[in-house]
Amino acid sequence: MKGALLLVVLPVILLGPAGESRAERTALVQMYNSPEMNLEEIDSSILDQVGAGGRINFAFNVLSDSTIMESLRGAAERGAVVRIYLDPRELEKLTLSNDHPLVKLSRTRNVEIKVKGLKDGLMLLKSYSVNGVLLRTGSANESQSGLERQDNDLLVISDKPTVSSFDHKFEVMWARPSNTKFNYQ
Numbered sequence: 177m178k179g180a181l182l183l184v185v186l187p188v189i190l191l192g193p194a195g196e197s198r199a200e201r202t203a204l205v206q207m208y209n210s211p212e213m214n215l216e217e218i219d220s221s222i223l224d225q226v227g228a229g230g231r232i233n234f235a236f237n238v239l240s241d242s243t244i245m246e247s248l249r250g251a252a253e254r255g256a257v258v259r260i261y262l263d264p265r266e267l268e269k270l271t272l273s274n275d276h277p278l279v280k281l282s283r284t285r286n287v288e289i290k291v292k293g294l295k296d297g298l299m300l301l302k303s304y305s306v307n308g309v310l311l312r313t314g315s316a317n318e319s320q321s322g323l324e325r326q327d328n329d330l331l332v333i334s335d336k337p338t339v340s341s342f343d344h345k346f347e348v349m350w351a352r353p354s355n356t357k358f359n360y361q
Contacts, residue, residue, distance in 0.1 A: 206332040215316045215330045216243055222332070223247035226306055228255030233346040234304040237263040238317040240270060245277035252286040260289040261349055262358065263299040267291060272360050279360045293354030303342060311339045 208218050224247050226232055232251060239245065239262060252258045260281075272279055282289050292299045303313040316328035333339065349355075 204334045208330045208332075210316060210328045210330075211325050215328065216241060218330055218332070219244055219312065219318070220247045222306060222310070222312060223251055226251040226254070226256045230254075230256035230307050232256055232258045232304055232306055233261075233343055233350075234259065235261040235299070235301040235346055235349065236304070236318050237298070237300050237302065238266045238319050239278065240266075240319045242277040244318045245281045248287070249277075249281045249284050252281075252284045256286060258284075258287045259346075259350065260287070260358075261299070261301075261346065261355075262289065262291050264291050264294045264356075265298070267358075274360075276360075278358075282358050282360060289358035290350060290355045291358050292349070293352065293356070296352065296354055299349070305339050305342050305346070308339055308343060309336065310334055311342050313342070 208215055220243055223232070223244070230251060232248065234248065239260065248258050248260070270276070270278065278289075281287055301313075302315065302317055303311065305311050311333040312330065313333065314328065314330040316326070316330045
């Protein structure tokens, strides 16, 4: 892996209702940058650790990197529940077949893939949570060029309220009645 790990400890100010109370706490954020580092390796190392009883909530506008899809598939095969939420515009750009990694992933036990309704606007998130304790976010798409060659960042956050906030947003997106289930025939 190229480059060095940059650890940033951020003080976070929490505001209560109407800003009445303030508490200060420390959240751990790890930041990685490409092309100095191969972000695919970071994502794979996180996803490859998830197994039985685990849960991945994965919201990406682009999912075309075969290594990441294999890591998601591996987590599901080890018993993790993997839910993937995708943008329809990016999905339409893929040339799918029965051998495509996304099609194989969609046919894996413990994996469910939903696609945002086409008329509902863009879904530009590039984030996932693991087991309600870790959030991966940043500008890096899950594409080979996005993870290896483009100027992108990837943040890994281990702050439970932040992860919970993402998981809540994910549940809202996941429950939209206009979503469709990904199904390749």
